[in-house]
Amino acid sequence: MTGQPQAAETATTLPAPAPDGGASALLRVRGVRKAFGEHVVLDDLDLDVHAHQVVVLVGASGSGKSTLLRCVNLLEEVDDGVIEVEGRDVTDPRADADAVRARIGTVFQAYNLFPHLRVLDNVTLALRLVHRTPRADADARALAMLERVGLADKARAFPDQLSGGQQQRVAIARALVSQPALMLLDEVTSALDPELVGEVLDLLGELKDEGTTMLVATHEMAFARHVADEVVFLHEGRVHERGAPEQVLDDPREPRTQEFLRRFRGA
Incomplete structure (x- = not known):
């Protein structure tokens, strides 16, 4: 993929890359950029998800959570960067989209x-x-x-x-x-009445216990706290903070994370 290099904004709380550079990750995202016209939605984004891991994406609407999921399963084409699933570059124009999606299960807000x-x-x-x-x-x-x-x-x-x-x-x-090797879940409880949310979140918790690998975009902070192995806070298409749920949700270090959580809890 081609595109103008983007200056990376590094948050002090981001952990050092894995010794293998994330190469052993089931899902590996490096330098991904996606824009719609002049609006940049994903901006030099890096992310790893390892087998049997649950990574939860949090952030305000428009932060890039859904777009990232759509890029991973090739519903959107990235402008720059690389996405690898099980070691295969799925952003290569020669990649077989049907074969890629056969290894990825996706659940959206709407039941479809x-x-x-x-x-x-x-x-x-x-x-x-x-x-x-x-x-x-x-x-x-x-x-x-x-x-x-x-x-x-x-x-x-x-x-x-x-x-x-x-x-x-x-x-x-x-x-x-x-x-599938990887499950992508995009705000799967947002269209549900409050009394129905629990049954879906309970199921996702059971899937975690069974070792299902999941990348989940959600506003359900209780779910993130109890099920996530890692919480990733996105802001303006970049990873601003990531870490264990208790660190990111209870003791965030980045000002933007703190502001988001204050507003979320206030709402």
């Missing part, structure tokens, strides 16, 4: 379920059409995953017969059924 398909068919669709899994095998895997998320009894239901929390759990099951 097909309303005319039953739950089972929603979950098996990619298995059957993309992975060419025979119908019987796809159904068996989907039913096992629906059992895992507590919705096996809803396999024959249509999406509009489910609550918002149930629909989001179906979306998570659909992302997991292909056994």
Whole structure:
């Protein structure tokens, strides 16, 4: 990728790079820049996510969280920098986007379920059409995953017969059924009524306990505190602070992190 080099803004609390430069990370982001017209959304951003790690992105709306996730699964093309998944440069123009996405499960704010398909068919669709899994095998895997998320009894239901929390759990099951190496979750509770948020966050906590690798953008600070291995605060498309949840959320060192948390708690 080409583009004008951007001057890096270094926060004093950022840890030193890993001895291997992050090369062993399952997800490795280096110097990523993304702009929409004159508006720079990601600005020389670096990030690593290792296998079985949960990294939670926090920051104000417009800080670049969702755009970063969309760049990782190739829904947006970066202007500069490199993104590697399992050691493969997915930003290389020659990369097979379908093969990349086959290793990444993505869940968005909206459930994006097909309303005319039953739950089972929603979950098996990619298995059957993309992975060419025979119908019987796809159904068996989907039913096992629906059992895992507590919705096996809803396999024959249509999406509009489910609550918002149930629909989001179906979306998570659909992302997991292909056994991705990495899960990307973008504000997956923001469209839910408050009483339904807990059931989705509980499921994500269980996935962490099972070793699922996740990069999560969220405003749910309690979730970040209890589930994240690392919290990353984004501001204006850059990493301004990162570290253990108790450090970033309870004792932030960077002024912008402190200001964000004051405003968030005040709201």
